[in-house]
């Protein structure tokens with residue numbers, strides 16, 4: 112067992128430039144002190160789509176969506192023939208039913224949607240006897256049984272609807288999930304209001320530290336996301352400052368920074384960044400002019416031709432095996448490609464060059480290639496040998512590298528605009544719940560969610576572009592001696608560093 116415990120802290124939507132600005136302005140002194148003592152990677156690459164469920168799953172499994180199976184904030188379940196909505200907004204949850212969205216978020220994401228054969232950090236560490244803990248975090252699956260405790264608001268909601276919300280679950284040894292789960296009694300008041308959750312998280316983390324309650328702690332600070340969505344990422348010094356003071360509560364409970372760091376290694380990172388958005392893209396409405404699009408409340412999914420899953424600045428579009436006339440894949444592709452606000456249209460093709468339509472669950476993608484289009488530029492690629500990317504992935508390609516603004520220098524594929532483009536697109540497309548088309552939106556656009564909501568005038572994320580995708584990854588007391596140890600860091604590198612710290616590689 113290593114001498115130090117490890118705290119994996121994520122600040123939702125944290126941008127490196129805003130973190131450094133907050134530190135320079137004296138608004139984030141604890142994060143500043145950590146940066147001084149640690150190794151900062153300024154441009155760690157998020158998942159694609161660069162949204163929290165996908166990114167958090169990547170962080171704690173070390174795999175992309177093809178490995179962990181969580182494809183977005185919203186996706187279409189081909190087997191159940193319905194949308195899965197994790198709560199893009201309260202209005203979106205309402206469109207599907209708040210209870211159903213909550214059930215998908217809390218239980219199904221961990222116990223049904225997350226690949227059962229891909230181990231999370233909690234499961235790996237639990238199996239090795241490391242004492243695990245987490246504050247409210249989307250992906251919490253571990254090896255300890257937890258009984259549901261219904262308190263407060265949720266209890267009233269459950270009683271009012273007569274619905275049974277009685278599931279126990281599997282999590283880390285210490286699991287804190289607001290009103291639902293608390294593995295030990297803590298004097299901390301949960302809040303279900305978005306944008307005011309960091310305090311509860313910090314309170315639980317500090318209590319755990321005071322009582323020697325963990326060797327590995329996942330400490331979540333989600334509020335910065337809400338603030339950046341609302342006021343734009345450029346305004347986020349305010350919410351970063353709050354996250355810093357919440358982190359400081361854990362440090363205080365550990366005896367101040369020197370004592371705390373003598374006992375604890377820290378990883379501080381973002382799940383993704385954010386960019387300003389000024390326009391909503393009403394994808395379902397636009398496609399609905401030519402095809403019948405499955406509605407959230409549809410009782411008869413057989414009649415629909417398309418399912419549309421907005422997920423921030425990305426989206427999935429599914430071709431449905433409807434009872435009536437099917438949508439022509441080529442016509443849908445052509446339409447998507449000319450929609451204003453759509454940047455990249457990505458899809459799979461079968462070995463003979465036809466669009467690979469995955470109407471049934473479990474359609475194999477073996478032998479498929481991926482195609483990515485940006486306007487007139489079209490690139491086809493797949494695993495191969497012609498070029499090497501910055502992480503050592505090898506690919507064959509034909510067509511126009513301009514589709515992903517890439518160049519090849521000395522056999523190495525580089526793209527400044529779209530970090531780690533090929534493996535991220537490939538992973539998104541070959542994931543079992545991927546749309547037949549995966550879209551990445553242009554700067555300034557956000558897909559309108561099923562509740563009719565966008566953050567136009569504020570910020571958002573989800574695209575393959577660097578602005579949404581690159582965030583800080585800071586190691587203190589663990590990880591590399593220098594950021595240059597890798598040409599490119601991604602969220603997939605986080606779990607291996609943690610396992611390595613505990614001697615589990």
Ligand SMILES: [Zn+2]
Pocket residue numbers: 124163336337340572
């Ligand atoms: Zn967000």
